[in-house]
Amino acid sequence: xxxxxxxxxxxxxxxxxxxxxxxxxxxxxxxxxxxxxxxxxxxxxxxxxxxxxxxxxxxxxxxxxxxxxxxxxxxxxxxxxxxxxxxxxxxxxxxxxxxxxxxxxxxxxxxxxxxxxxxxxxxxxxxxxxxxxxxxxxxxxxxxxxxxxxxxxxxxxxxxxxxxxxxxxxxxxxxxxxxxxxxxxxxxxxxxxxxxxxxxxxxxxxxxxxxxxxxxxxxxxxxxxxxxxxxxxxxxxxxxxxxxxxxxxxxxxxxxxxxxxxxxxxxxxxxxxxxxx
Amino acid sequence: xxxxxxxxxxxxxxxxxxxxxxxxxxxxxxxxxxxxxxxxxxxxxxxxxxxxxxxxxxxxxxxxxxxxxxxxxxxxxxxxxxxxxxxxxxxxxxxxxxxxxxxxxxxxxxxxxxxxxxxxxxxxxxxxxxxxxxxxxxxxxxxxxxxxxxxxxxxxxxxxxxxxxxxxxxxxxxxxxxxxxxxxxxxxxxxxxxxxxxxxxxxxxxxxxxxxxxxxxxxxxxxxxxxxxxxxxxxxxxxxxxxxxxxxxxxxxxxxxxxxxxxxxxxxxxxxxxxxxxxxxxxxxxxxxxxxxxxxxxxxxxxxxxxxxxxxxxxxxxxxxxxxxxxxxxxxxxxxxxxxxxxxxxxxxxxxxxxx
Numbered sequence: 230x231x232x233x234x235x236x237x238x239x240x241x242x243x244x245x246x247x248x249x250x251x252x253x254x255x256x257x258x259x260x261x262x263x264x265x266x267x268x269x270x271x272x273x274x275x276x277x278x279x280x281x282x283x284x285x286x287x288x289x290x291x292x293x294x295x296x297x298x299x300x301x302x303x304x305x306x307x308x309x310x311x312x313x314x315x316x317x318x319x320x321x322x323x324x325x326x327x328x329x330x331x332x333x334x335x336x337x338x339x340x341x342x343x344x345x346x347x348x349x350x351x352x353x354x355x356x357x358x359x360x361x362x363x364x365x366x367x368x369x370x371x372x373x374x375x376x377x378x379x380x381x382x383x384x385x386x387x388x389x390x391x392x393x394x395x396x397x398x399x400x401x402x403x404x405x406x407x408x409x410x411x412x413x414x415x416x417x418x419x420x421x422x423x424x425x426x427x428x429x430x431x432x433x434x435x436x437x438x439x440x441x442x443x444x445x446x447x448x449x450x451x452x453x454x455x456x457x458x459x460x461x462x463x464x465x466x467x468x469x470x471x472x473x474x475x476x477x478x479x480x481x482x483x484x485x486x487x488x489x490x491x492x493x494x495x496x497x498x499x500x501x502x503x504x505x506x
Numbered sequence: 507x508x509x510x511x512x513x514x515x516x517x518x519x520x521x522x523x524x525x526x527x528x529x530x531x532x533x534x535x536x537x538x539x540x541x542x543x544x545x546x547x548x549x550x551x552x553x554x555x556x557x558x559x560x561x562x563x564x565x566x567x568x569x570x571x572x573x574x575x576x577x578x579x580x581x582x583x584x585x586x587x588x589x590x591x592x593x594x595x596x597x598x599x600x601x602x603x604x605x606x607x608x609x610x611x612x613x614x615x616x617x618x619x620x621x622x623x624x625x626x627x628x629x630x631x632x633x634x635x636x637x638x639x640x641x642x643x644x645x646x647x648x649x650x651x652x653x654x655x656x657x658x659x660x661x662x663x664x665x666x667x668x669x670x671x672x673x674x675x676x677x678x679x680x681x682x683x684x685x686x687x688x689x690x691x692x693x694x695x696x697x698x699x700x701x702x703x704x705x706x707x708x709x710x711x712x713x714x715x716x717x718x719x720x721x722x723x724x725x726x727x728x729x730x731x732x733x734x735x736x737x738x739x740x741x742x743x744x745x746x747x748x749x750x751x752x753x754x755x756x757x758x759x760x761x762x763x764x765x766x767x768x769x770x771x772x773x774x775x776x777x778x779x780x781x782x783x784x785x786x787x788x789x790x791x792x793x794x795x796x797x798x799x800x801x802x803x804x805x806x807x808x809x810x811x812x813x814x815x816x817x818x819x820x821x822x823x824x825x826x827x828x829x830x831x832x833x834x835x836x837x838x839x840x841x842x843x844x845x846x847x848x849x850x851x852x853x854x855x856x857x858x859x860x861x862x
Binding site for chain 2: 300302321322323326327331332334338339340341342343347348350351352354355357359361363364365366367371374375378396414415417418
């Protein structure tokens with residue numbers, strides 16, 4: 230499923246198959262200033278319901294800051310974030326997650342001492358209902374929901390070939406498996422938009438190839454949108470349908486992989502300006 | 507035996523319960539045969555209280571990962587509210603065990619309320635604020651109880667705050683048959699000592715039941731998750747403040763119940779008993795037993811309560827030996843060589859090493 234980018238009424242581009250459905254994410258003039266520093270400015274981005282989108286740019290361009298704005302780790306000082314058409318203004322990190330945005334982190338943040346299965350189950354917590362007393366006195370609600378959570382956790386883990394690691398403490402997993410577990414944990418919250426912050430960092434080519442398969446699998450299985458930050462251009466150009474390039478906190482280019490590869494502004498941002506003869 | 511592949515923690519928990527039951531049976535047998543020393547017999551109920559205190563503090567410090575330096579404050583709240591409840595119900599409820607249960611429930615509720623008041627503002631913050639505030643809380647409770655006058659007569663409870671320092675029990679205006687329960691700096695005197703070793707045993711079991719079951723439910727998972735990584739916990743939709751409060755208030759309530767039992771074990775009790783040193787003592791139980799390690803807390807609490815008594819023969823050198831033993835235990839348990847040596851005896855440990 231590799232969509233052709235077509236414009237929506239606002240002028241933004243989304244894959245043709247998502248036309249007719251409300252875009253999952255619309256950022257309008259989003260920005261944040263720290264003191265006098267404009268870390269992100271006039272950020273506009275629209276992502277279709279099942280789009281795989283990429284956010285790239287040189288180091289320090291503000292990519293992770295955008296993720297932190299979307300997940301309300303920082304409250305934006307300017308602009309609007311619409312999630313499935315709904316304004317997320319005033320929400321905190323927890324509420325944004327419950328509204329449908331899940332993320333992974335550039336520097337892995339797992340619950341190190343919990344088992345792999347428990348890490349996934351923590352992701353399901355917001356959708357579980359039994360209360361503290363049912364837990365202490367082991368009332369039927371406890372058994373019922375814990376059984377369902379166990380089954381779902383193993384189902385999600387086996388999608389990524391991790392079911393046999395369920396009882397291992399997350400902190401003792403090899404690096405690649407830790408990255409995969411973070412994605413599974415994010416998926417366990419039932420998101421409609423998954424944010425991946427450098428998912429291929431530190432991976433070798435075969436692991437990266439597997440990751441690309443997994444990202445496509447996530448989109449196809451769960452029918453959700455994925456926005457990823459990545460420096461591995463091979464990955465970005467192969468799986469992203471729409472790409473947004475950020476430099477010094479501003480969007481310098483947007484479009485399909487082909488458009489981006491030939492865009493002079495992007496080449497300049499990455500390689501510098503050609504000296505005039 | 508339908509559950510052959512029992513989870514490791516289920517086995518540890520079962521062994522913990524069995525250990526407590528076995529210890530209770532052995533102590534009862536020893537005390538029936540008269541082979542327990544007088545001082546040790548007197549220590550049985552306090553040991554149960556301290557075990558319960560250690561396990562409940564482990565919920566805050568080990569499982570939630572927040573430092574609390576005022577656990578004795580919650581014990582104090584539980585002790586004095588429990589004493590008031592037990593003494594004022596003396597005529598209404600003749601059955602001592604029932605009164606004891608009610609007193610412990612009242613103590614737990616009062617301490618939970620105190621935990622709620624302390625936790626509501628502080629647990630919203632990130633950082634070491636809880637340690638600072640609970641430290642102050644312990645001291646405040648001590649001073650408050652020191653100027654508290656409580657009496658009971660046919661009209662009900664009379665409570666007076668002796669803030670100016672020049673009021674006495676006479677100002678309570680009790681009827682001739684009335685009973686002064688808490689007398690300011692003198693503390694609670696003339697308390698009917700209705701605490702029993704069996705009650706202590708039940709308290710330890712209930713504490714274990716609550717803490718272990720909470721730990722292995724969705725709440726415990728969430729609490730440990732936010733201990734391991736608060737930012738990630740928030741990003742997967744956990745309500746951090748709610749879970750912190752849940753752990754902290756439960757811990758306070760259990761300390762309150764332990765306090766009520768402790769208070770009803772002595773005919774005279776002063777607020778200064780629950781000072782900073784007591785909070786630190788309980789914290790030492792937790793740290794020595796291992797953060798998050800429940801059976802470790804039990805053993806540390808029992809050993810460190812009995813040890814000073816056993817060292818009575820050394821009188822002057824008692825605290826010195828106590829300190830040396832503490833340091834030695836910490837050194838040896840943190841020693842990598844010894845750790846790997848003991849690790850060989852742990853089931854399932856060697857298997858894990860091969861896999862790694």
